[in-house]
Amino acid sequence: MDWMQIISALALVMFIVILFPAALDRMRNSPKGTSSDWMGFIVPIIIIVLLVMLLIKLV
Amino acid sequence: MNQDYPTVAQRSSSALATNKVLRNTYMLLSLTLLFSGFTAALSMFLNMPPMTYLISVIGGMVIAMFVLPRFAHSTAGIGIVFLITGLLGFGLGPVLSMYAALPNGGNIITLSLGGTGVIFMGLSAYALATRKDFSFLGGFLMVGFLLVLLAAVANIFLAIPAMSLMISAVVIMIMSGFILYDTSRIIHGGETNYVLATIGLYMTIFNIFISLLQILGIMGNDD
Numbered sequence: 172m173d174w175m176q177i178i179s180a181l182a183l184v185m186f187i188v189i190l191f192p193a194a195l196d197r198m199r200n201s202p203k204g205t206s207s208d209w210m211g212f213i214v215p216i217i218i219i220v221l222l223v224m225l226l227i228k229l230v
Numbered sequence: 231m232n233q234d235y236p237t238v239a240q241r242s243s244s245a246l247a248t249n250k251v252l253r254n255t256y257m258l259l260s261l262t263l264l265f266s267g268f269t270a271a272l273s274m275f276l277n278m279p280p281m282t283y284l285i286s287v288i289g290g291m292v293i294a295m296f297v298l299p300r301f302a303h304s305t306a307g308i309g310i311v312f313l314i315t316g317l318l319g320f321g322l323g324p325v326l327s328m329y330a331a332l333p334n335g336g337n338i339i340t341l342s343l344g345g346t347g348v349i350f351m352g353l354s355a356y357a358l359a360t361r362k363d364f365s366f367l368g369g370f371l372m373v374g375f376l377l378v379l380l381a382a383v384a385n386i387f388l389a390i391p392a393m394s395l396m397i398s399a400v401v402i403m404i405m406s407g408f409i410l411y412d413t414s415r416i417i418h419g420g421e422t423n424y425v426l427a428t429i430g431l432y433m434t435i436f437n438i439f440i441s442l443l444q445i446l447g448i449m450g451n452d453d
Contacts, residue, residue: 190376193372194369201370202366204366212410215356223345226445227445
């Protein structure tokens with residue numbers, strides 16, 4: 172294992188430790204979405220998945 | 231009857247302020263993307279070693295997390311945004327050089343760039359046109375992002391190509407969610423600082439581009 176991998180792993184762990192309190196706070200304080208709200212998120216994500224699949228076909 | 235007038239005036243001034251934040255955010259975002267392109271080209275021209283990417287990303291993230299919030303409300307914040315985005319662009323140079331050296335490298339880079347542009351503009355237009363409130367995504371996206379970071383740490387040691395592909399795909403989905411979340415926050419007055427709004431959107435674009443490069447690089451490589 173080379174030193175670049177070790178530094179990458181350490182940097183990622185550092186980001187996780189720093190972001191964890193913010194993630195916990197947002198989990199507790201975010202408003203709850205209705206099923207219609209979630210559909211408004213899921214539909215564009217499905218379109219993006221299809222776009223990425225199209226890009227893979229094109230490459 | 232006249233009691234309604236102050237409310238209408240307040241709403242109108244709030245809408246104007248929101249439009250100003252949006253306009254400034256997109257203006258600064260365009261300039262930082264151009265600047266990143268310039269520093270990436272410079273880095274490719276200088277033939278920087280691969281470790282430049284790692285150093286630039288760590289440096290950029292540390293400045294974004296610890297320095298930028300202190301200066302975000304002053305004009306110095308704009309300079310710091312250019313420093314971060316220039317640094318991240320400079321780090322992209324060796325990655326782009328590596329992909330450009332592949333047999334269909336030019337195609338991979340062009341498609342990744344085009345795909346990133348389509349995803350960003352499509353999702354921004356969707357959030358702006360529907361004016362939906364995506365604040366409910368906050369916790370979900372943050373936890374998802376932390377889980378992806380954990381998986382990325384594990385994959386540094388495991389080095390499984392399929393897992394790497396899966397991580398990149400999930401990063402694109404999470405970053406797409408962040409585009410909706412951040413744009414919705416600007417529209418609904420949750421984010422009034424265009425410097426912070428710009429760096430948030432820039433990071434999503436950067437991550438989508440890197441992830442698309444990785445996916446198309448793995449899938450487009452016949453070896």
